[in-house]
Amino acid sequence: MTPLLAVSDLRVEYPLPGPPGRSRRTLVAVDGVSFALHRGETFGLVGESGCGKSSLGRAIVQLIRGGSGGKVTGRIELDGTDLVALRSGPLRRERRRLQMVFQDPFSSLNPRQSVGKILAEPIKAHGLARGPDLDRRVVELLRRVGLDEGVRERYPHEFSGGQRQRIGLARALALDPDVIVADEPVSALDVSIQAQILNLLMTLQRDLGLTILFVSHDLSVVRHVSDRVAVMYLGQLVEVAPADELYARPLHPYTVSLLSAVPVADPEVERTRTRIILSGDVPDPSAPPPGCRFHTRCPYVQPQRCRDEVPALRSPSAGREVACHYAEQIAEGRLGPHMTSTVG
């Protein structure tokens, strides 16, 4: 089966401001990332701030395309068409099929436009509907995201965070996209509202057959909505696996550490679990460590190889990918972490 969207060897770099006259340094936010999205799946992308997950999402929906905003190389193929190489005319048609949902919908909604206008405009611009058809379509979109048609006359500031995110979703759906890139879509919302939006996303996906790239720092949320999950660290994918397997049997030491650090809303679990407390901060992404990028914080780091040799993303078993020289030894318990802490 050919994937709906195939990303290969993608690289996103930004110029860094530097002293005049000297050669410009660059920040490589995404460095050689490859993965594929299959039609109808939710693919979760998790990582901490600065790991490049948002840059990756924005590059895919063509929000980063050369110029001062950053440089993209590699391939992003939508049904076999490489978007990176496409000229602006044909790209415009393909872009319609890729839509983005942002963390803060308010910043992406024009405050001077009514909700009705926000939703109608892109449909008109792409010549997809007009007149009574257009009105029907707007009402239909609102209904899909759980809003009353009466909100058409209102403006974004009149809505709560959760309702704004519904409007953001409606706008993303306006052009009937195949792929939605959702970048931290529930991170700014209160817990009780978060669940409403996650439920809506799952329902929309099922009803419309959407393919979703779900970008988030929240491992519990990603696990809940995703079929497969990729873990990103300092611009690279370190592990890709079906969601169940990734969480039950993480292979990369970074995944292991991340999972052990997530607070669980259960005092019994919290009291008895073993935590791996990673030391130090994430290194400066503009000067990543040599060898394995995680070796400076890795609780399982081995003296030579991890510092000298870049681990490739390889497939130790069907459906799983990991970029660690020692993944098997760690999984089998032959290598233990150097530092853990059991609370209580």
Place this chain on the structure above:
Amino acid sequence: MLEIAGLEVEFRTQRGVVRAVDGVDLALEAGSTTGLVGESGSGKSVTALAIMGLLPEPAARVIGGSIRLDGVELVGMPEAQLRRRRGSEVAMVFQDPMTSLNPVMPIGAQIVETLRAHLRHDRRAARRRAVELLDFVGIPGPSERLASYPHQLSGGMRQRVMIAIAIACEPKLLIADEPTTALDVTIQAQILELLRRTVDERGMTLLLITHDLGVVAGVCDRTNVMYAGKVVERAPTAALFRAPSHHYTRGLLQSIPRLDGPRKTILASIEGLPPRPSDGLRGCPFAPRCPARLDDRCWDEMPPLERLPGATAAHLVACWNPAPVPDERASA
């Protein structure tokens, strides 16, 4: 050691007067760790600011109730006296250290200033103590770091510095308001570990304010759940998570996806939105969203925070129709 009774705080806004804290009672035993959980606007942070005497007056003010620290009334205390107590008796760590650290002063000087103001240390003793504190909170190379400015540190390091300043004068009560909310998960784990160690080793009392039930589960002995300016449920943390009884607490717990729960299921969500002051509710503030409300009573009358029938004496709930408790003897 801390006793809050009937605390009421009002904010004057352009849209009228808002009762941000509406009759909160809270008692913290010395050496305990207490969680105050709620969503935005629940009044949890305002409660903390009231304890610190840091409410943005005159827009906000305490209009009723009392806050006693070791028997001494803080409400109405003159600012000069409050200032002496801040730091030496109560100290606070905020979500964003950049708002409370001075951006143009090296971190060493900021710690030294705190020490000299409260403990009258001489310069050398204060400097020595600053190095000890930075070392305690896990800043590598503490003596070299004294000269660093806040912007030269990562978010996690800044939060460590904030904790160092907060504990510099060995306060009895440490209030941490969303101390890890802005941090990445691996850094959050480091800071929570540091908070646990600080409270343990220094015998401090901790009031932890957070929206994150997972954080409370890992840190606090007792937990209070706040909604619309009121404490709606209070219990030993284990009992609260095992047998949540207020329908808001239950809704919250059911609406968060768990790392060990089912996937791709429709999450139980709390429909609707928290009430606004303009809604003019007389009864339980959660009634409009509550799946178990009773027809008349819940709309008309605010339920008191009372012992939950069948539960341990320490499990209190403010609800006319609480979810029954299975059996709490195991946690007693």
